[in-house]
Amino acid sequence: MADIEDLLTYLQRGRDAVVWKLDGASEYDIRRPLTSTGTNLLGIVKHLAMIEAGYLGSTFGRPFPEPIPWSDPTLERNADMWATPDQSRDALVDLYRRVNAHSDETVRTLGPRAEGTVPWWTAKNPVTVEYILVHLIAETHRHAGHADIVRELADGSAGLAAGNSNLPEADADWWGDYRSRVDDAASEFL
Template sequence: MDPMIATLHRYLQQAREALLWKIDGVSEYDARRPLVPTGTNLLGLVKHMAGVEAAYFGETFGRPFPEPMPWMDDDAEWNADMWATPAESRDDIIALYRRVWAHADETIAALPADGAGTVAWWGDEPVTLHQILVHVTAEIHRHAGHADIVRELIDGEVGVRANLSNLPPAEREWWPGYHDRLEKAAQTFRD
């Protein structure tokens, strides 16, 4: 594999794993519940990324993902890809996403960096595998960040993975004081 593609693929995989780690260990309710006004929830982010990767690494390069995803159809309800219905289990959505990874990884392995495709929803714009890898990696990292915040709201769990919080090595008891200090600093700018 081209070293540039291998590097991008590694970052894509790290983001995939971070996103799935955010859902690990939470209750079924917490995996699904919307914690911000726009309805963002952990399981919906996974479902969304399954559709995104299936489309960008599948349809774009003439390698459609073989399973139906009705929530991605043109006539689907708005945001149908951003939440799990009661009939969609967490295990099924996670397994689907892992199958999408495998399909996407086959596309990544089969094409050179300048492998050509077209993105229909961009007006049939010609693209390369390199461009799509950058685009999808950026998108999944963005959504992993959303998942990080949602998970922190659920139970305070933060970080890139289980043993890497990427935060200062403070005890949990330190954070409320830090939060209060920031709030007081912000209050000085209140009208």
């Protein structure tokens, strides 16, 4: 069995990466859809708040104590994937942080072997806290990758975390040349 604190650390790294992608970006850039499916930075935060509240809340009989209106199944599809004009960056990030704290408390209170039921799953139930924690780590880091690409599309910012780009140290000219070499190699298959 994995150490629960190690798993929470990995989950927190993904959470922090997603929120960090909002830093320094304009209101427009955090909201605008930059893929054909509408993926946007603030929508990712909103979505993660909702799913984490469900997976580490109601799944284990510890529902998040605040309403999350966009989790209503009668709303339009993908209502959780974009921010309406009245939903502020600060409000959504603050909600996400409160959900994170509630989730961490659920994990620590119940322990890794506690069982619950994911109402929207049909293939695997019951589930353990540890199983859902691993699922959320994967889900959060997947969306952190989306956020990294969307932020790079928005304004060119890229990297893993504040103070750690996890990219080669190079100037804009080097990156331009590198991209050209990659494009040239791909063009061989046109």
